Amino acid sequence: MSRHTGRRLLEDGVRHCVDDICIPVKLFYGHVLDLSDRVDYLFISRLVSVEKCEDDTYTCPKLIGLPDMIKGSLTGLPPIIDFVVDVQNMSLKSSVKKLADSFGVTGSRVKRVLDAALEVERRYQAELLRGVPPEEAIDIVLSNGGGNGSGSKAGPERTGGGDLNIALVGHEYLIFDPFISHNIPRKLERLGANVSFITQVPSAVIDRELARYPGISWSYEKELLGAASHFLSHDDIDGVMLVVGFACGPDSIIGEIITREVRTEKSPPLITLVLDEHTGEAGVATRVEAFIDLIRRSRTRIPSTRPDPD
């Protein structure tokens, strides 16, 4: 696996990319370059569609074309294993079979491996729902690999003693990458807020919320929209932070739909933070602090505006 994101890695990615592509792709390039001279094969999955439903769904053009971009623009790479996930047209099982064929693995072993992988994935999702950040969740799930399936109790409990509940909505690869997001979750916690993650919203809730906003075909954006709608209609939540990457195409549309269609007058405050490769730590910190300060201030003011008993 590639190393954690760092300045060098990001700079490498930016240098080999088209200027105006979104920040996640630049990061991906960085990670590929980080790996390229250390491995014999590169595993890049091509996520075409990740859910099966009546309407057409896609991930995002850039995710669909990711292996093409890597192949077309970088030289001196090890051979690429192109794993296609296109649930709309091909079941996950047959994509895995196709992949296994290229390794020369066949028969029941494929099924066994796939079942085991799906089981791990299920436990991983369960950890995420408890509010464990992905990285820790991976450690937890993989450390008791043989697994009793009941989920571990080792994970830190996240119901901290903060006085504010802030929901973070945004793509996981942005929020949970401490380098590019300047560790927004930690910043919020340090300011005395309890953080709810988008990963904590069960998919059933997302589906229920989405029924009100039909007609979106990007799977990952549907998650954002559903989660944002869930948090924005929740009384316990004091503020929602929408974290988007600069030049992300789908985010530019969904961000607008969230602020215009989903948010109502009764919703908690919403802030949009745009991250790019230049975003200075101070800029993000200032915005986060200001957001928290404003929420606190509006809270203290409400009692003071009440008419005095005298």
Next chain:
Amino acid sequence: MKVSFPHMGNAYIALSSLLSNLGAEVIVPPRPTRKTIDIGALHAPEFVCLPFKVNLGDNLRSLQMGADTLAMVSGMWACRFGYYGRVQHQILHDAGFEFDSILLGREGIRTVYEKFRPTIEGNLALGWYRAFRHFRRKAVAVDKLEVKTREIRPYEIERGSTSRTLTDGLSLVHEARSLDRIDAALLEATGLLDDVELDRDREEPLRVAVLGEIYAVLEPSLNFDIERRLGEMGVRAFPVMSVYKWLFRPLKTDPRITIEEYRARRIAKPYIAYVLGGEEHQTISGTINAARNGYDGVLHLYPFTCMPENICRTILPRIESDFDIPVLNLCLDEHASPTGIATRLEAFVDLLRQRRRKRARAQVPPL
């Protein structure tokens, strides 16, 4: 019902004919200018692609001109274009405008069909049929004029005369009200173009394929009228896309377009294995075809942050070296300046001229 729609090259001629034959009063906003783009950008999300901002500006103008219904195509694609109508109309509602939306695709054909029930006189199906015939006749006429203009522009003696004549010709077609009149207008406009003074003895002009994101290629306000600029520099521009193809591709009534699409996908397959939702296959296959057909260069246009074209942009350098054809990438946004574009175009054209001369010298055997 006063219907309006955003501009897309010369598509307004065919579209307004369609709508007025359906009994609606059509309000065509003025051709987009820098000002339109600025108003659009003011209300649009920050890093949405440029066509969104231009369309939004067009819509604002139409509403100021009294339109009460805005039409837009819409769909669930991987590309953002499918969501334009929905988000733009929401933005305009929030800005305080009151109007009715026709979102073709999202609401289904049926609702749109029914929407014109009160405006069409007589039989509904017959009305649609009549409107469609006018629509197609005009689209074909406009396409013919555009093709002819492209052919003669590099040879014109008085700079700008061809473009002026084209504008006159297009307005003739635009004003024609019946099928016969459209044919007559086309004949007259062709005659006008034939009368443009030409210098046919000039050396063979450079041939440049223009491709990329379809709106950036076809909308002159966005690409600083690149076709005209090229033509007046003595370059023959070959846009891979045209308004006609754009209008009729989804209708699937013209088999030539369908076959061309299929071929383009096949040629682009080794570079882009999956459909990305934009014009990526046309961009890739257009570049490859340009190299195979001996074009001098390729001009790749796309709006800032366009998703499918960004992927193409990443892959194009590989094709450039694989097929030995020069490609100039131009990224357009609301801050692009005409001077910047002109400088780059001139440099590119100079390079292409040099390349051609060098090749010609290499072919002449030494004495």
